[in-house]
Amino acid sequence: MEAINKISIHALQVFEWALLSYFFLSCLYIFTFALAGHFYKKRRYKKRTKLNKIGVFIPAYKEDNVIVEVVKVALKQKYPSSFYEVIVIADSMLSSTINELDKLPIRLVEVSFEKSTKSKALNAAMNHLTKSYDYCLILDADNIMEPQLLTKFNDAFNEGYQAIQGHRRARNLNTSFAILDAASEEINNHIYRKGHSALGLSSGLIGSGMAFKYDLFKEVMSTIQAVGGFDKELEFELAKRKIHIEYLQEAVVLDEKIQQGADFSNQRKRWIATQLVYLKKYYKQGLQELFTNNNITFFDKVVQMVLPPRVLLLGFTFLITVIYGVKEWIFDLQSHVSSDFWLLNFGILFFAFALSFPKSLYTFSLLKSVIMLPSAFLRMTLLLFKLKGANRKFIHTTHGVKKN
Numbered sequence: 001m002e003a004i005n006k007i008s009i010h011a012l013q014v015f016e017w018a019l020l021s022y023f024f025l026s027c028l029y030i031f032t033f034a035l036a037g038h039f040y041k042k043r044r045y046k047k048r049t050k051l052n053k054i055g056v057f058i059p060a061y062k063e064d065n066v067i068v069e070v071v072k073v074a075l076k077q078k079y080p081s082s083f084y085e086v087i088v089i090a091d092s093m094l095s096s097t098i099n100e101l102d103k104l105p106i107r108l109v110e111v112s113f114e115k116s117t118k119s120k121a122l123n124a125a126m127n128h129l130t131k132s133y134d135y136c137l138i139l140d141a142d143n144i145m146e147p148q149l150l151t152k153f154n155d156a157f158n159e160g161y162q163a164i165q166g167h168r169r170a171r172n173l174n175t176s177f178a179i180l181d182a183a184s185e186e187i188n189n190h191i192y193r194k195g196h197s198a199l200g201l202s203s204g205l206i207g208s209g210m211a212f213k214y215d216l217f218k219e220v221m222s223t224i225q226a227v228g229g230f231d232k233e234l235e236f237e238l239a240k241r242k243i244h245i246e247y248l249q250e251a252v253v254l255d256e257k258i259q260q261g262a263d264f265s266n267q268r269k270r271w272i273a274t275q276l277v278y279l280k281k282y283y284k285q286g287l288q289e290l291f292t293n294n295n296i297t298f299f300d301k302v303v304q305m306v307l308p309p310r311v312l313l314l315g316f317t318f319l320i321t322v323i324y325g326v327k328e329w330i331f332d333l334q335s336h337v338s339s340d341f342w343l344l345n346f347g348i349l350f351f352a353f354a355l356s357f358p359k360s361l362y363t364f365s366l367l368k369s370v371i372m373l374p375s376a377f378l379r380m381t382l383l384l385f386k387l388k389g390a391n392r393k394f395i396h397t398t399h400g401v402k403k404n
Helices: 002-039 067-074 095-102 118-128 149-157 176-198 214-221 230-240 261-293 296-306 310-330 339-356 364-370 373-383
Strands: 054-061 084-091 107-111 135-138 163-170 210-213 245-255
Touching (some): 067 095, 084 118, 118 230, 135 214, 149 163, 163 176, 176 245, 176 261, 176 310, 176 339, 176 364, 310 339
Parallel strands (some): 054 084, 054 135
Antiparallel strands (some): 135 210
């Protein structure tokens, strides 16, 4: 019996230290790139006369509410119209929407699949088109481009970049969940784009507002059959080829943020499932790329798949810190791991978020939105038990900005 007790105590000790180590390394990773983000410098590209032909691809699955407005704005770019073309990939759209799109000076590609995905839509469109482009820009059906966007991308293309991620920013802040989603997006921009670029690593992709050398994108996409998170698989494929992804902070694309709790759950369920799929697929290759090819970028992408989603990281770090604190300070019960270590963890994470948070979102509305954080944490925790089969079907998030 005494031997069993010793084994149990030892096992508990190992578990506590392993749990602390995982959360500590996760918090330290976020803090490192949050700090590095403040050393990011906006790129200054030379103005050259060369104009590249750019295809603007907009996959649209049941996006009748927003697609026509988005296309009309896309056609107002301050870039010569003869050098860019808008290609709408219409999947399961109403005939009335198709008729409206037909009246616009765009290329319309209608597709239909038993199981729709963005990767299928993009591949079908590129295989259908006989026309080629120098570069392509990928947008979501709710994205609004700033007027100078293509000009800014063109200047960067002329510097020789083959893959570029623009600055995706919130289009709407009309609900508490929209504000939280906007804040999450900007924290991501700071850590995974500005922070990584400052340290010489590839920017993370977001799925839209991203541009590529067309022939490269077409070739790589032909190998991608992802149901969800095709941008993550695209990141891994580019990292494998050691193709750097540049971050263009000043190239702004407005993106509609989720507005309701149900949409939040759908979106995060897709993200968590995608993360687990690519962790399982690439963790061995990540180590091989690091030690045999000195491919730090590829290994870094795998590390990102290991990290818990930030809402869960924040929520669990806070809860565990409170539990250890109450146990030691109130009930005077000692643990194998001191509560001071967990307090340090929480402090590192708090400062990481403080360093990453954009000043523009420090408003009274944000304070009201913070009340929704426990709800967001609870939703994401429950999602951990509902992931079975989540990456086998396309989970669609509806769009259409609602007025207050």
